[in-house]
Amino acid sequence: MKLITILCLIFFFVVSPVSAANFKIVKPEKVGLSSERLKNMDALIDRHIEQKKIAGAVVMVARKGKIAYFRAAGLADVGKPMKRDTMFRVVSMTKPITSTAIMMLYEEGKLLLSDPVAKYIPEFRNQKVLVPMPKGSPFPYRLEPVKREIQVRDLLAHTSGLMYLFLNDVYPDRGRQMLVDMYKEAGITDGFCRPDEEIGDMVKRLARLPLYKHPGELWDYSLSSDVLGYLIEVVSGMKFDAFVEQRIFKPLKMRDSHFFIPEEKLPRLAAVWKSDWKGSLVRADDKPIVSGDLWLCPTDAHMLSGKYLAGGANVISTVYDYFRFAQMYLNGGELDGVRLLSRKSVELMTATNHSGKFDAEFLHSKGWKFGLGFAIQQDREHSVDSGDVGTYEWAGIYSTRFSIDPKEKKITIFMSQTNPFGHHFELWDKVLVQSASAVAD
């Protein structure tokens, strides 16, 4: 058994090539983690693979700036093992990257978080909120002028009153249904399938539709980050992808992070698998995956170029690259001598009062607030616990999740490519339990 372990270690740490990243892995004990306890992480992931709940995953635990656990297990595609440098559709883990870009422009004095979005995108002027009327009324709804304009901060904190179509299945109500119908008629999509238009075209149409709620009066996960992507174009004068690549990916040496994958990297892109969580695991075909109002197009990640740049969904990345992004945050805005944000801005982004009295319940349930780009654990009295108050994180719809624990100086990243994501809340939470319980100092 020991021999097998040694051979495995040799394979993972020496033989297995990591083409794009030059990283070091330290013994967990060097950074106050327990090797023995991290075996629980191995067992957890292996069990899910054996039970055919997932095809494979890459998991990383880093502490005090050092990678202590970095394991690829299972399959990335049919006949293709998962590797540490496998590339993933991180989907909504694009949002913190978009938020970072906005905060950089904020620090440069290009905008204020309290600015009305209409100051930069005039189509957001004179917005109305759809208020459903009682059944049997002559008209099914009325439109109420907003009490105040959507501000940049609302977009970062998801308190804008905008919506995602797919949440109509999660939080059904009449008003949401009416708006979903309007979104569809106006050609608004969630951006998980890449529309054949510029992001600005979509945003301008979206701005003319009614809001679901008054800005600031609800936390509702939404297309807000997509609006931010376009806002970056308007404020910076650069295409959104160019801004992110030049100002974030390049300085942070995130060499495997892209809006459109380079052709030579296509073989490294993981396939998406459909799992019923009961042992039926099938590689998704080329057709869109449709469930109610949720539309996913896994093969859109194969596109080498295109028009649509979704600030909420489009990035393809690796665990190692995302670690570099997360470490920049954990370091208070800088990595390897490159500063993207000030410590004060990181503190502002991870403060828990941006969403007011509203909890960010969509992924975490009660006890989690939303900052300017992340969900943040506010207390330890509720069901989802990531190890510490102040831990901030987000996830992606093909089952990816990252978590940053500033108190323990610890980063945890899990990446898989499995649909539907609903089953994965439990697995993600367990990964974070394993990560937290490996702390041994």
Place this chain on the structure above:
Amino acid sequence: MNTGNFKKMLHRVPLFLFLALMIPAVAGATGPRVTGSLFAVDKSEIYAVDIVPFISMEVAGGGIATEISDAALAAGEIDVVITTLPLQRMVRYYLSQENAIAVMGHHFKFSKADGKSLIFVPVVAAPERHYYYRGSYPDGLAWKGDLKNMKGKRYGSHPGEDNTAYNEAGIEVVHGRTMSLLKKLKSGKIDFIGVPSLSVEWLIKKYMPEEKGNFVVMEIADYDDEIIYVIFNRKHADGVAAAEKFRKALTKMIADGSYLEILKGHMDEQRAEGYLKRIQYHQK
């Protein structure tokens, strides 16, 4: 107030300050210093349905119909602004529920009762053509001008369009925005559409230039003009007077050449002349 009471109050000041600081800041309390009034329109609004390139914020001047209407409104000294919305149902809402002075667009399909309270002023008459996709019908899609020859086919139509003739001919009708109809045509989900040529050309140029030439005009045997109206609301206090002033100003623009000049800014001269003749016909 005696000195004792004043001293007691002074003692309580820190407590008041503490309590004030303890009030949590909620998102709803974070009003901008830039007030909404700076961004709100304080004039009457004409609500218009987005129809590229006739009514659209993507087109210079807000689109051909918007530019013409704006000029007529200015000439008639009618103090309103045109607000473009993406959906017809929103425009209808403002007319029926908020008593808007006017709306602008096409295919509203008002009931007879509603029609009595409305004044229709045609602003642009655009020739409508039927199109099919070359990839779906490499040998062409002939109809010889008779819808009966299209029985069993699927027709792409705008919401609100009168499709009685298509229904009677046994043609399935699918609704959508022009862009969505073009995509459906390309993917084979529908067989033909009927839309203004200018819209098709504009959308192909902007969104699918590689498809130029693949959307083919069907043989012209019969077609309608797509008329874009400004529809004034008699129920609005200023509706009737505004309609009268607008109509006069528009008639003058057509006569003095300024209408044609606006058209020329959006199309070649020959086509502009054709559009001018059409609006003159529909004005009668």
